[in-house]
Amino acid sequence: MTNTAEQLEHASGVFVDNICAGGAPIQLVLHNDGKTTLGFVVRLLREVFDKQERDAIALAELVLQHGKAVCGRYPPSVAKALLEAAQERIRAEGCPLLITGEAAGEADGPDLSDVQFEYAFEALEWHFTNIPPSELATTVRQFPGHMQADVQVAIDKLFADPVRFFGAYAEHRYETLSFARMKRRGRNAISLVPPQYHQVDTGETAPVKCLYNGLWLCRASEFFYAVVLSTEFEFKQEPRIRIEIVAPAGSGGEAFVQRSFDELERAVHAARSYRGKILSFEKGADYSGRSRGIMVHRLAPVRREDVILREQAIKLLDRNVLSFVATRGALRRFGQSTRKGILLYGPPGTGKTHTIRYLATNLPGHTTLIITAEEVGELSAYMALARLLQPTMVVIEDVDLIASKRDDLTTCEEAALNKLLNEMDGLKEDADILFVLTTNRPEQLEGALAGRPGRIDQAIEMPLPDTTGRDKLIRLYGMGLPLEAEIVAETVRRTEGVSAAFIKELMRRIAQSCIARDGGNSVTTADIEEALDDMLFTGGRLNVKLLGGAGAMAAGSE
Incomplete structure (x- = not known):
């Protein structure tokens, strides 16, 4: 559209008179009149509006392509000064170029962000x-x-x-x-x-x-x-x-x-995204559709009273982990090492993994890295992350799978063992890293790991639960059941020599039995008999071994 000189002066005059009336920012818009040359528009944008040459050319081309383009967003006083300077150049050139001012956000023309590139x-x-x-x-x-x-x-x-x-x-x-x-x-x-x-x-x-x-x-x-x-x-x-x-x-x-x-x-x-969390590397499928080179484990907090171990094991755990971590600062001031290696050992199902969950959810400010035996090939990456995220607890479960006797190792297993030993040896004395290793077969551990000072600082035995432990475990895993004192005592007597995992499964089966019998209103000796019979006898010796109840067979047959 061609604009007459009168239209131009009128639009500009109205704008100049009213531009300072409000305090809101103003957008200056250039309009294509069909006569003003591209070269003049580019010079105007460079010399008056202080645009870079590439921006001036891009804006001028937008005016040609779309009929108008937003030159910029300015405070009212700046917009007024720019418009007056531009109008003076336009009059001197004798061209009908129109520049208007519009409230910020109301101008519908393209701006530099609309310059399109394919490559x-x-x-x-x-x-x-x-x-x-x-x-x-x-x-x-x-x-x-x-x-x-x-x-x-x-x-x-x-x-x-x-x-x-x-x-x-x-x-x-x-x-x-x-x-x-x-x-x-x-x-x-x-x-x-x-x-x-x-x-x-x-x-x-x-x-x-x-x-x-x-x-x-x-x-x-x-x-x-x-x-x-x-x-x-x-x-x-x-x-x-x-x-x-x-x-x-x-x-x-x-x-x-x-x-x-x-x-x-x-x-x-x-590392704010991962610090203080429980982590492992993840290579498998994630059905949420999200990517996770690192998997964050969301574990429910484990209370102190839910960790049911023998008194000696509890004291060793407190002194060598919780108290040790709490006094790291003082130990460092006295020149003592702040790294440590702990070995939890005992039969399957005695609470080693449960204890690790307790530590992971109760060590203040610590990041926990969980490494399974098959992931030990990633140990270098895990340890780099452990050093980055200090203080950290590095957990290696079933360490006997890679740290058994050297004569029994394959070449790959020996390389994995050497890597583990080198990482444990190579930590600085002031590294705030706690190694927690677990094994069901301590007798299989390689002497270089089990016997050399500085790698394992404390071994903590986690045996099968004693009478007191079984009583606590029965009440813990049966807390929702109507358990009479004599039923608890009977169950304790009949479960001598079983693991904590066995008791957990036993209480689930007792619950299932009493639900089927009277809707769960009571627990009887018959419920105990039925559950123990399935777990210890009907399924055969393999079933007993899988459930961790071999030691209870004699008691169950009485």
Whole structure:
């Protein structure tokens, strides 16, 4: 539409008279009149509105394409001054270009964020207009894939206000997207796409949205810079998060890049996403659809009174774990080591795993790493995480599977054992790391682990429960049942030599029996008889062994 000089002056006059009436920000909008040249609009934007040449060209093209474009958002007094300066240039040029002011948020024209790019090289050329490639420097850092949640949170904070942000498409899974790769043209050009995220479970209510590949085009106070994030995949290896910052060479750009990476490093070392939680590496399927290189275990707290062990075992546990952790600071001041190794040993089903759950949910400020025997190949990664997240408790269950006698080990098992011994030996004396190992077969443990000082500082036997222990276990696992004192006493007598796991299953079967008999209103000797018969006799010797009740067969046959 062609605007007459009278229309132009009237619109401008009304705007100038009313621009300061309110305090809300004003958006200045350039309109296409069909006559004003592109060159004049570009010069006007550069000289009056102080736009970079690439931004001036982009805005002028938006005016041509869409009929108008939003030039910027300004305080009323600044908008008035800019408009008056622009109108003076327009009158001097003798062109009918129209610029209007509208309340912020009401202008419906496109702005610089609407400049469209199909390929990464186009966006980078636009962003670094008039900056030769030889004057740019790139710096790269790589972070472990399992720390991606903390890296993402830090990046979102550092680069929260980019000029433009894009997702980037990697055609091949093992292709690393770098700045140099994004500069390619032709059939190998990298396409810009909507950002692709995957959700990472960190044990909180909401997962963390983590980006696969992204490109940030940003502006610091004195220069433009770019950030490239890519996920590096290697065959059978954990993915890595690659961050590349591109900035002008020189002290200003170098200092900015160093500050940015320092902030990222601090975020990773703080590890807020995982610190104080119970963790393990996870490679299997996750049916929630979320990604989790690290699995966060949500364990219900275990109360002190629910840990039913013999008195000697309880005292050793308190002194060597809970009291030890509480006095670490004082021990360090006296020059004493703050690392420790504990071995829990005893028959299956005696409460070793239950005790670990108690420690994991009751050690203040500690992160717990749970390592099964088949995961010991990941021990180096686990220990790197343990050092990062100190204070930590590192749990290795069924350690006898990898630390048995050397003559019985395969080559792979011996390598795993050596790795474990080296990690336990290699910790600094002031490392706040507690090793808790468990075994059902202490006699099978390799002498290098069981006998060498400094690796295992205390072995705690967890035997089958005694009379007092069985009484407590029966009441604990039968707390919802109407148990009379004589029924408890009878059950205690009939369960000599069984494990805690056996008693837990026994109480479930007694509950099932009394529910079937009278709806659970009472527990009788017949319920005990039925449950013990199924567990100790009807199923045969294998069933007895599986349930941990071999020691009760004689008592059950009386």
